[in-house]
Amino acid sequence: MTHRWGMAVDLDRCTGCEACVTACRTENNIRIAGPEQSAKGRSIAWIRVERYYEGEFPDVRVKFRPVMCQHCDAAPCEPVCPTYASHHTEEGLNAQVYNRCIGTRYCANACPYNVRFFNFGNPVWDRPLELSLNPDVSVREVGVVEKCTFCVQRITAVKDQAKAENREVKDGEIKPACVQSCPTSALVFGDLNDPENEVSRLSRSSRGTKLLGDLGTLPKVTYLQKVL
């Protein structure tokens, strides 16, 4: 059975701790921008926690929303890439092929969620941080666009393991770095093709909405929040 990877984010559980952001950065060899370049908007965060404030003091409420690539089924970033670097895999992932990217950044402009990032310069890790690089993930050079891959290296690793053991992938077996590190289990990842999976059940929840769903991008990440 083909898989269809999706995610559910429970906003009522998210505390805004940003453990997911840190874990993703470490897992995926995301380059360090430094304070100067970050101020110029060059830092990369494949998953970010958006923070919105509502109300006036002392009645302030803070809303947290982790935003990562939504792996849209009708992704606006895919048809605009002139070199097929951004395309849709059979398992529903929006793939970014770094070797094919020539850096037109059209995909980054077309993405309404702004989850695509550009490597303005060559990556630099001050010693001894280069020892923390993940050997399963490539290091992107200057001039290519990168984004969340749903930790495709972990997906592939688990699928290979399951195939070697002649069994199906179990629900909850694949944990992308952000899902693994979330202390409140607000992030859930799984195969949307299996209706009994946790992620499929959460996607059907009455608390579920899609971010910018009216744009017609058909995102595969469902955000859960109690509206009332």
Place this chain on the structure above:
Amino acid sequence: MDLKTEQKINDDLLRPLRHPSGWFYLLVAVLGTSLLMGVGSWLYQMSNGLVVAGLRWPVFWAVYITNFVFWIGISHAGKLISAILLLVNATWRRPVTRCAEVITVFALMIGALFPIIHLGRPWLFFWLIPYPSERQIWPNLRSPLAWDFFAISTYLTGSTLFLLLPIIPDCALMRDQMTGWRRRIYGVLALGWQGTTKQWHRLEAAMQVMAIAIVPVAVSVHTIVSFDFSMSPVPMWHSTVFGPYFVAGAIFSGIAALIVAMAVLRKALHLEEYLHPVHFQNLGKLLLLMSLLWGYFTFAERLTTWYGNAPAEMAVFWETQTGSYAPLFWTMVFCNFVIPFPILAIKRLRTITGCVIASSTIVAGMWLERFLIVVPSLARKNLPYTWSYYRPQPVEIMITIATFAAMVLLYTLFSKAVPIISIWELKVGGHAQPLLTAEEEEEQRALWRVRP
């Protein structure tokens, strides 16, 4: 016309080629320096990455794409003058055609450079070209950038040929009139042109066909450039009016650039006897028309957005009307409409100087318009957490200035190599009405018939 006039025309129009003045060398030196600085900036950018530019998340396109759209827009000068006016038999266009076509070709060449300059990995730009690679992977034909490649290549090929074909008879003329090394070079370039009736007939027929072909190509080129924006769901980019809006804006800026070029040439090369106030008057009227058309499109687009009241789009809308981009926006409206309109509408003000003033403000205003299409929408996208700003950096400014310098330099060099006014076309303008065949006589009688 008599032989003395013919020879005078030859001498006048060939004088810039024979005797370049001291100013020419000075101008080439200054422009060449600016161009070299631009090239140096680009090399600096290529070796350090786009980190030296002012781009940031999420404003990934800015000055380079502005320049791209701007120069492709300027290249529409030739389409209107050479092609459309040829097809409607506007004979006053004859001294102006080559000026316009040269602008087209050079502006296209410069504009086509910018998609390469703004790439993250420009050394791989050739992946946009459809060639059979060893992995059999081709460009994505669904991408507007792939359409850009096809459209700009076709337009560049067509415009270059449209420029070069009528130069052949002038090369033959120069081969006969010049001496020394110039004679040898033009002799080669003339390709053995004789001037038999058959050759003239074929050449004029070919120019007719090319004029018919180049008009839809030019319309499609700037439409496809506009599709770079309208094919993405960015607020205030995803507009159905972008195709015609951009084409109208392109013709608008093209005519303005042409008027400026013509006025400068007239003074610098002493062509007062060939470029008359009537040319500027007529082009000025066309410019007025395009200014009104531009104003109409801008108004229609903004009114629809305002009525729609979509939150994402209104964020961009107010940012340009009253927010941080308001000074640029209102300067643009001033430059494109408020200043040119009275100058071009009032006959007493529509002199050569008046037209040049109006055109200069329009060129600046149109650059601002392109900037205001690209940057505010990216700085105010759908999710407010991602709102940002953009500041151009010295590298980008240097490269922009260098492209203006490159344009003027190429134009200057061209005017010293080829007569900037097409000599044979000018002479034809002095002839009487063409002789008609029997069918054509019949056709004319029918066209001018007075119905009972």
Place this chain on the structure above:
Amino acid sequence: MKAIYGLYSNPDSAQRAVNELRRQGVPDGSITVITSQPYEEYEFSRRYKQTWIFWIAAGGGALGLTGGLTLAYLTETLWPIVTGGMPIVAWWPNIIIMFELTMLGSILATVVSLMVTTELPTMRSHVYDAEVSQGKIMVAVEEPVDEDVAKLERTFRTSGIQEIKRVV
């Protein structure tokens, strides 16, 4: 000899010369009129001659259209990659590619046919005189029969010319 020609300073006398030559029985194919600009108001320009160039341009356009169609279909089906939920062979964008290649085909066909019919670039030496660029009109008879040369000279002279040249 290769040709005998006269140089006329105005198109009226050139037209008279051509008419005279025709009455003399010189075939139209042997009369060559060379000018520095096209004279559409005179009959010697033979403006009325049929031209196939529109059909050639249309043919080139048809070639371009098929080329565009083939390119789009073949390249899209070679590596079927899904982008944005669009079909593998997406007809709307393909129309744009086909249009551009159609126009390119017609433009190139026009230019190629122009080069072929005007015999440019040419290495063969044709009859020509540099004085044509000063505005004079040359009326030439190519490959005249030797006996007729004197008669042709007289014809040229009566049309108002002092100077007759021969090319051997």
